[in-house]
Amino acid sequence: MELIVLAIKDIFRRKGKSLYLLIAIVIPVAILSTILLTFDNADSSLSTLASKFGFTLIVQPKNIRVDKISQIGVNTQEYIPEGVIADVERIVRETIRNPKDKVITVVRFYQEDDLLIGKAKVSSVVAGIDFKTELEAKPSWKLTSGRWPENDQEAVLGGSYASSRKVSLQDTVTLGGSEFKVAGILQNYNSSEDYMVFAPFAVIQKLYNKSGFVSVINIQNVSLDKDKKMLQTAVAEINKNIPNIMALSPQQFSTMKYALLKKSLKFLMAIVVATIAVSIFSIFNIVTSVLYSRIKEIGLLKSVGASRSQLLTIFLSEYLSIGLMGGLIGYPLGLIMTYLLDSLLLKLGAGIKINILYVLVALLVGVFCSLIASFYPTYRLSKIKITDSFRSQWEG
Amino acid sequence: MDTSKGTPFLELKDVNKTFNLASGEVTALEHVSLSINKGELVALVGPSGSGKTTLLNIIGSLDRPTRGEVLLEGIRIDGLSEEDLVHFRREKFSFIFQDAKPLRMLNVLENTLLPFNFFKPKNRNGNIKDEGIEIIKSLGLGHRIYHMPSQLSGGEIQRVAIARALITHPAMILADEPTANLDRANRLFVIDTFRKLSKEKGIAIVISTHDLEIANRADRIIHLKDGVFLKDEVVACTPCAA
Structure with a gap:
């Protein structure tokens, strides 16, 4: 069995905790996707508007x-x-x-x-x-x-x-x-x-x-x-x-309008950064608590021959997979939120358009949140001695 | 057991172990010297805090002595790097811990073959999976091969740990309180299995236990108290002969 398979099996075993992690990743990804997509729509809507007018x-x-x-x-x-x-x-x-x-x-x-x-x-x-x-x-x-x-x-x-x-x-x-x-x-x-x-x-x-x-x-x-x-x-x-x-000129017109949007973008991006920070903090806490509950499992894996790098591979693969899933779920959620925001409030006339670049951004942000938050606890616990892991009061 | 011939499989020379705790320095082992040969079943006996687990950890290179030497087949191993010890342990030792439950997401067979997720078996003919199934069957778990740990009893879980320990063909098995929390029938099954393995496969097995009925089925009993070596007793196992 590959180490990655072990990691995936563990995600499905810990459905509850994995779901918490997933939610902590999906929220910032969805918000970021919504903002990016909305601004994209606003930009194209302004350009379309200007060019549709046919005015010089x-x-x-x-x-x-x-x-x-x-x-x-x-x-x-x-x-x-x-x-x-x-x-x-x-x-x-x-x-x-x-x-x-x-x-x-x-x-x-x-x-x-x-x-x-x-x-x-x-x-x-x-x-x-x-x-x-x-x-x-x-x-x-x-x-x-x-x-x-x-x-x-x-x-x-x-x-x-x-x-x-x-x-x-x-x-x-x-x-x-x-x-x-x-x-x-x-x-x-x-x-x-x-x-x-x-x-x-x-x-x-x-x-x-x-x-x-x-x-x-x-x-x-x-x-x-x-x-x-x-x-x-x-x-x-x-x-x-x-x-x-x-x-x-229409180009300047849309640039001027876009400048107004950009001002709001800065504010909204600050919200995204704050959401990502909260998300990383939450993931850090969840991962730390999960890993401490797995401390005997870590000792067992080491006792049957797992090296530190193999343990890091297993745990980081788990969190990488959850990060990717967070990105994959967060982006479509962002699309839906963008659509609803546009239909109910902004009226930019945006449909649901998939932007491959933003899909990649969503995946990267998901993976970034997940790995940044999980690396330290994973690294620290992979260093634990087998004897200390079994001496630990935490139950696996 | 005759320990006078040739080099012992494992030898401890004047081993001391102290722990620096917040409350001060605690001596866990003091001037312990012993040797263990292949095919021997040794029981470490003593009250709680006597140093059984510490001694077991030092024998299995899971911990280093503060002073003294640990030799395996004549080679000193207490100074090896952690990386070297990982490779060394993979080849020579298997561990059975009282608290180490099987991984919950893997079935009995997958748990048995768990070590081979981390290294490739050396010099093995035949299919590893088939061998795993054979070992599981030999431990009376033939009907549980694809069952998950949540479906097993305490005795069966300990047998899975034994199967996992055997799959790597270790030279030595170290078991910390392997029969604790088991009923008498399962306790006897575990110790008799160890005895059989030591005799038939020549594996050196060291167990720690509080239970004298279990200890009396070993070849030797090493008595510890407050980290001090009290007695190394050769046992004539009457029920075993019966």
Whole structure:
């Protein structure tokens, strides 16, 4: 029989203690996997969002505070004067120097408000948009049912919003005292738009007494798309010449958002490190107690010819196997937690995606916790003399 | 037993052993000299704390004397490194401890063959597993070969320990209180098995015991008291002859 087989048999004999060890490893691995996967999803969601928009350049108010960003990640409290739109377009045209190259400008007005659906008040993000220009910029935008609004009192709902609030076509929703008929339901794009209500731009501006202001200016232009240097020039020129705004390329946009996420990542990673430390401490205690209860067994193994290195092989194989199992269980648990976190809270539109690198990280963390915590007690007890092991008061 | 011819299998010369405890230095053995030949069954007898287990540990190279010499087949072994002693013990000795239960996750046969997880048997013809089964059967455990230790009685557990001790073909078996906690029938079975093994296979066997009925079935009884060698008595085992 191989030493490893002895180790595996022992794991199954000590099911209770092995289970405790396994739980002590699974918890930090699952938490770490959840954080890694969530940030991965957030990152890809931001990139997807930026690229899906098809916008070359985004202009938004300067210094948007994190606490002013809505739950679905858009700015609903800081605005840009409409006069800026012409300045932005002028700088873009001056940069591309090609009058034939089309520049599409898409502006949006965001407002967070309670929407009245029947008698229920629902906190919602309303986007005032010009449907014609939006569709020109994003021909891939599709409705799953209904049609695009044909008058000022019609609205379109994001797919997830409509399904979660059980709103159907032709239902009436009340916004800021005005009634809107649901004309269409937008297809889901795994973005914040899935959770928005879209209504005509000017109507929404007026409804919230913000005529002359916009939340974001999006520019679409093929030349800037192709020439990153030219794009950087346009961004720099806009930022230099127009006060109180911030121009970004979609890449910069996602980088900026990612920086916000990274701040949270540091905090969450501190939690992971603390969890790992607690886990190592727990494993150390369990392993020490298990090994002391096996002290006579250690004496027996030595008396039948086991060397110290063979004992270390047996015990460390046991803990290595449990560490690997912890990693293998912790990762799928992390996947499930990520999915639940996303479905219930973050709404990044993340599915269950297996990332081989993170599977390896999970296995490594499991093995690391297990071996680091078990090495010292194992090493110390492998040194015990046969005579001392049988003299010990601990029962095997 | 004639010990005058040639080199004894094992020899202790003026062995002393002291332990440094928190309460001070304790002398466990004092000026002990003895020799043991192959095929001898020796019983170490004495009250608790007389030094039986300490002497057994020194004979089996599990512990080192504070002073004195231990020679095996004329070679001094008390100064060998721990690593050398591991190899040495594998070849020469088998141990049976009062408290050493079989490994609970292995069946009787696997427990018997346990030593060969750690080293390869030398100069062996035939299948080790078959030999293990033969030994188990010879100890009356033929119906228990694939049973787990939790299914065995105390007497059967001690027989598994004997089987495990025999599988390596040791030159010497050292057994610390092997019959403690057993009923009379099992005690007699164990000592008679030892006697038979020493005679038939020429194995030197040293046991420690409180039990004079068991000791009287040995070839020699070594009496100890407070770590001092009192008497080395050759026994004529009347019930054995019967």
